[in-house]
Amino acid sequence: MAENPGLTRTAIAVIAGGLAVIFDTTIVSVALHDLAADLHVPLGTIQWVSTAYLLALFVTIPVAGWAQTRLGGRRLWLIALSVFLAGSVACAFAWDAASLIGFRVVQGIGGGIMLPLMSTLLMQAAHGRNLGRVMSLVSLPAALGPILGPVIGGLVLGYADWRWLFLINVPLGAVGIACAVLLLPAGEPGRRTRLDGLGLLLLSPGVVSLIYGLSNVSHPGGWSRGDVVVPLIAGLLLVAGFTIHAVRRDDAPLVDVRLFRHRALTSASSLLFLSGASLYGTMLLLPLYWQQVHGTDALGAGLMLVPQGIGTLLSRTLAGRLTDRLGGRWVAMTGFVVIGVALVPFATASASTHQAVLLGALFVQGLGMGAASIPLMSVAFQGLERAEVPHASIITRIAQQVGGSFGVALLAVILQQSLASGSAPDAFDVAFRWAIGFTAVAVLLTAFLPRPAVKVSVPEPTLVAAK
Incomplete structure (x- = not known):
């Protein structure tokens, strides 16, 4: 990558900022029993600490393309990372299960923008060259997260309480913001573009319904449960409706x-x-x-x-x-x-x-x-x-x-x-x-x-x- 210093700088910035987001999808999984005991709620309730984060990710992922056009890649990355970091700090100071679940949604909103933006920024910086090596950079946080997340979570719980699972994001996020400010190019300025509101109302709830329905399959009753069948059918109908809408729309659909x-x-x-x-x-x-x-x-x-x-x-x-x-x-x-x-x-x-x-x-x-x-x-x-x-x-x-x-x-x-x-x-x-x-x-x-x-x-x- 030495022939493209801009790509190298972009890679350092997005990997530094993206590690915390990827880790957070798995690091909390080992803490659910501790959280349930400390916050005095059943495991079924505390499971929403993970579920709410993932659903918030999916709600915001489809907006990333429009937001980048509107704000520019560098500015959007800094905003999304800041939102994620603010949500992490808030989670560490949550006072009950409901507040923790709500603050995890804030985390997920920031993270949902960052996940597709990581690929976008690196692919645009590569200008179509060495795509395989570029994707090996993009995949670094994704490769580390599922493996190191549970290990880090287990180590943290062995020596401190669950609040440190979120506080460790503070130094990671601070380094990510500093790298983004110093290394990400200004890029193209944002331009006014109309948000595909109908597309957003169809696609985001549609994807979330699919994920929510699938997440309930493991409960007693499996595929025959009402909270599986109804969300899956609703999700498929909404995604199909979005597809028809996007094909017919002439100007800037939410996702093309x-x-x-x-x-x-x-x-x-x-x-x-x-x-x-x-x-x-x-x-x-x-x-x-x-x-x-x-x-x-x-x-x-x-x-x-x-x-x-x-x-x-x-x-x-x-x-x-x-x-x-x-x-x-x-x-x-x-x-x-x-x-x-x-x-x-x-x-x-x-x-x-x-x-x-x-x-x-x-x-x-x-x-x-x-x-x-x-x-x-x-x-x-x-x-x-x-x-x-x-x-x-x-x-x-x-x-x-x-x-x-x-x-x-x-x-x-x-x-x-x-x-x-x-x-x-x-x-x-x-x-x-x-x-x-x-x-x-x-x-x-x-x-x-x-x-x-x-x-x-x-x-x-x-x-x-x-x-």
Whole structure:
């Protein structure tokens, strides 16, 4: 990246600011029992500390494209990071469960803008070059968050109370703001543009309804519950209504769904849905597996996931370089094959399976995750103009998160049903076999990814690659 110092500066700024947001999606998960006891509420109520944060993320993600056009990327990043930081401080001083849940919504509003904006700022700074290596930078916080979040949370709870889970965001956020002020370029000035109000009223509630419905599948009653069926149907109708509205709208829809005419974005988004289902689904299964089958505590289960994170970190850079050299198809296919193979030991394990075998499998799975995710995120932006990049960032983020919620919901139900009729090791075997099924379908779909682009010289503002 030495030939593009602007990209390097932008990468440092967005990674420094984005780490806290990514960590916060997982760091609180290990504290729910402590929070319920300290705030004197049932676990079902305190679960909304996590749920409210995630729903707030999804509400604001679709607004990121319009807000960047209106305010400019640098200004929007600083505002969103400041909102997230203010919400973190407020959470640390929450006086009851209701106030904590409300302040988590504030956090989520800031974070929901930042997540797609990270990809947008880096892709625009790259000017269409070295997209694989750019996405390896974008994925760094996402690779670290699910692995280090529970570990950090467990360590904090071991030495301090739950309020420090939010106060540790203060130094991270302060560094992020300083880096943004010093390193992010001024960029294009914001310009007045009309917000697609009807689109916002359709898409944001639609996505939130889908996520909310899927999050309730794991409760008794599963897919037949009213708080599953009604939100899912409402969400599908709202998203379908938004799609019709966006196609018919001539000027600046909230998210330009006409970008799905690009084969690269369509195929990559489909695979991101499946990779989200596999990634988040297995992230649900693995801590529970270590706790219920091998008897580890919450911190121990988090530490058992470290090999997976190391594997992901090690494969990211190589996957980015190979994507730039060979194209995303073969790199992604290889990554999904590796993920599926690495899950086989878990799908055939018993209570006596040596932990060293499983830790080695987790490391290999991490290698596959890095190899699969980097080409998908880079391929998704091929052939897009600079103004289309924010819309693609939103589409890919929604595809991955909805896929993750679907994977978690489905595997949670499968695990519960299997536990009711068999032993814990056998139940987890069944659930992991379904996770392997997700990766098998993804391997087949990688054939639809575009071939490598032919490199030509073009003006900088255009992202050039094969459609």
